[in-house]
Amino acid sequence: MSGMNAMEKKLAEYKCDTNEAICLKLVRFPEDIEDESTTFHPEYSHQLFGDDEVAFGYKGLQIQLYYSAGNLSTLFKVKYTAKVTEKFDCVQPDDVEGKIREVIPVGFSCNTDDFVSLLEKEANFKPFGTLLHTFKVHSVEEGEDITYQIYKADVSTPGFREYHERLQTFLMWFIETASFIDVDDERWDFFLLFEKYNKDGGTHFATVGYMTVYNYYVYPDKTRPRVSQMLILPPFQGEGHGAQLLEAVHRFYCTSPLVQDITAEDPSENYVKLRDFVLVKLCQELPSFSTEQLSFGFSDEMVTDAREKLKINKKHARRVYEILRLRVTDMGDEEKARAYRLEIKRRLFGPYKKNQRELTKMMKCLRPEELVSHISQMDTQLQHEELEKSYQELVGEYRRVIERLARA
DSSP states (O other): OHHHHHHHHHHHTTEEEHHHHEEEEEESSGGGGGOGGGOBOOSOOHHHHTTTTEEESEESOEEEEEEETTTOOEEEEEEOSEEOOTTSTTOOOOOHHHHHHTTSOSOOBSSHHHHHHHHGGGGGOOOOSEEEEEEEEEETTTTEEEEEEEEEEOTTSTTHHHHHHHHGGGHHHHOTTOOOOOTTSTTEEEEEEEEEEEETTEEEEEEEEEEEEEEEEETTTEEEEEEEEEEEOGGGTTSSHHHHHHHHHHHHHHTOTTBOOOEESSOOHHHHHHHHHHHHHHHTTSGGGSHHHHTTOSOHHHHHHHHHHHOOOHHHHHHHHHHHHHHHSOTTSHHHHHHHHHHHHHHHTHHHHHHHHHHHHHHTTOOHHHHHHHGGGGOHHHHHHHHHHHHHHHHHHHHHHHHHHHHO
16 A cells, blocks of 8 residues: 555656646747746646646646747747656656647747747738727836737638637637637627837737627627627736727727627626626716716616617616616715615516516425425525625625726
8 A cells, every 4th residue: 555655646746737837928029938027827728638737747847838929920849857757557648749739720830949030020910900999008117108909800811810720729728618719600700909019120019819709690680799709818917908909899890780789608707897897988978878867767768879879788788877876876875875775676686586486386386395395495584685695796896897987
């Protein structure tokens, strides 16, 4: 037994956390390759390395995936300080290189000198598609305003297909349930965000993030754009780029009379927060969402304005109303606070009432022993507690949106 434990202990030394082992870079200058401060790591690697996110068979494993900042030309190397050998019976190291090759497209470099030569061609890289929006963000580190641009592209844009194959590899590391899309479907729209910067007297562009949107058909003659994927690369996160990108996409579709409304596919919690901020920012400019109109409650005019002018559906318009109503409500006034609380809770109580009606119907046909398993659902006190908890969580979310609006 002690021998087995010793062997297990020895083998454990050859396990590496793949989220730490995978090293990502966006390289602008050759010196960035050896600069550790430019390295960032995945949040996820389970799709390639299993739920434990571990690679076996190596000590000091380092998987280098370095991309040129603009065109995303790729350098791929695997390094390690030790590897399991034949003395470990029936034990083979994981095929780390093979797993990475499953997701990165062909055409990558394995030699640093070859990669550096590709960096020299970055001066020729220009963003794909049509320019939609330009904005500036002040950089404290640089002491100046940095220019960013958002472009719309599709698969017919020359060179875009190959670029997108490289770009989408980042999804595997930063979106938990990521999957690659079929770019041959012409209903996909792509929105790309770039930083515009100067190098050696010339203008260069660096990839910042992107969004994919699928245009679903809505009978009889409209479409419903659905946001599928959205990613701002880690070196650029926390600077407001996601809001700029989502707002630009909304404004793009708002110009089309054929668009019904804009939705999102299985939105994450962070995406919902971002969408709340953007939609409130857009709707607060509409007359129907003015302070005076908010005091009269959620109206059909709000629904119509949000849908026709901003392509926002009724559910999202209602959420925008509740956030703006909270902003103009004096919650220190007991009567006004109570009125707001009751209005929100009435909406939240809808699902509870539906469950109660369904349970009442079930009671008519359930046997006594079956009824016991459902009786807990009738606990009114528990329902009130859950309702209060939901309300407090919602108000907390709304307050964070309001605080961000105040800083914008």
